[in-house]
Amino acid sequence: MAQHNLRTVVSFEFIRTVTKKRFWAATLAVPLMLAVVFGLLYLSRSATDTAADAQKSAEFTISYTDASGLITPEQAKVFRATRAPSPEEGIRPVQAGTIDAFFDFPADPATEKVKVYGADRGLFENNKYSAVAQAMLTQAVSARIGSPGLSALARSDATIDTKTYRGGVETAGFMSAVPPLSYVVIFYGLVILLSGQMLNSTLEEKENRVTEMILTTLKPTTLISGKVLALFAVGLVQIVVFASPLLIAYLFFRDQINIPDVDLSALVFEPLPMIAGFLILVGGFALFTTTLVAIGAVMPTAKEAGNFMAVVIIMIFVPFYAVTLIFSNPQALIVQVFTYFPFTAPVTALLRNGLGSLTVGEGAVVIAIVYIGAVLMFYLAVRLFQYGSISYTSKVNIRTALSSGRRVKAAGGQAG
Structure with missing residues (x-):
């Protein structure tokens, strides 16, 4: 009897999961994304070989x-x-x-x-x-x-x-590359550590069935803005907390725990790469934050949202499939695609910025892309949260939510 019940539970859970469209959407997203990456790598190969031959004879x-x-x-x-x-x-x-x-x-x-x-x-x-x-x-x-x-x-x-x-x-060579490259480490740390909080920031209210009460006293724009700003503040606190033990150990206990004596004075902080890297870091973090907040607003439960969060998080690791080209041939097709595609742009651009291969014009375009993307995702998160605030059991239809928002605005304009 117990075995029959176990078989029934396994069968029910498996069939219920694999028959959902959003399960296959999240599951197939990763191999499709990797297929695109490998396709770009293949297309870039001949161009890279040509560039390498040209470099040898240059x-x-x-x-x-x-x-x-x-x-x-x-x-x-x-x-x-x-x-x-x-x-x-x-x-x-x-x-x-x-x-x-x-x-x-x-x-x-x-x-x-x-x-x-x-x-x-x-x-x-x-x-x-x-x-x-x-x-x-x-x-x-x-x-x-x-x-x-x-x-x-x-x-x-x-x-x-x-x-x-x-x-x-x-120029300072490698010592000038270290400071802007540190932005890459900070970006990874913030996104990986805070991704769960980004996702749950809108899911908690929906799962606790309190969104109607919240929206009677707060506008959705105010609520989402507060959540995004709070995540930025949490990120700053975590950076300080994680960096403090290393800084204290280096300053006061270097001899006792045999920390190598690193000459920090040799580091060179060039203004332009540091400013560009900071702007890309903030814009990239804002883009991923608003994207995960929007996913939380769409999905009814954290379990279902987790699959889509994994796809978003994988995006920050995709550039490492082409890391050798980022280092050696930044003009390769795949590097250019990664530089300007919003969800791979932060990591790719931060690497190129540190290595000195990101021009001022390219940096300006990347900064515009990530900030415009963050604004659009913020708007989407607000609309989805407003429309899906009482959708506790089903996924919000994005098209319906956006068209509903346009109808509300149109009605408001006619009433005015």
């Missing part, structure tokens, strides 16, 4: 000085490099932007640093300067490998010190 203007005497004019000609009169006169055109790179080879490259100066082309593309400088030196060593003094140099790469310039000012 030429940039080079000048050099050579105190070691290793590099002959014939070898320099292979790299289309011209000799500069002095290091100072080699660096100046790079700072002015009239030449791409200057290499200063020391008297003894085996023990002294090769100094490389280049025009800033982004965190990863800048690596081409040191690669070409090493190639020039390696070729020179290979041509004169018979010299005993070159044996140490032939066995290992030379030490290369690279400096890049943008607008005549030296």
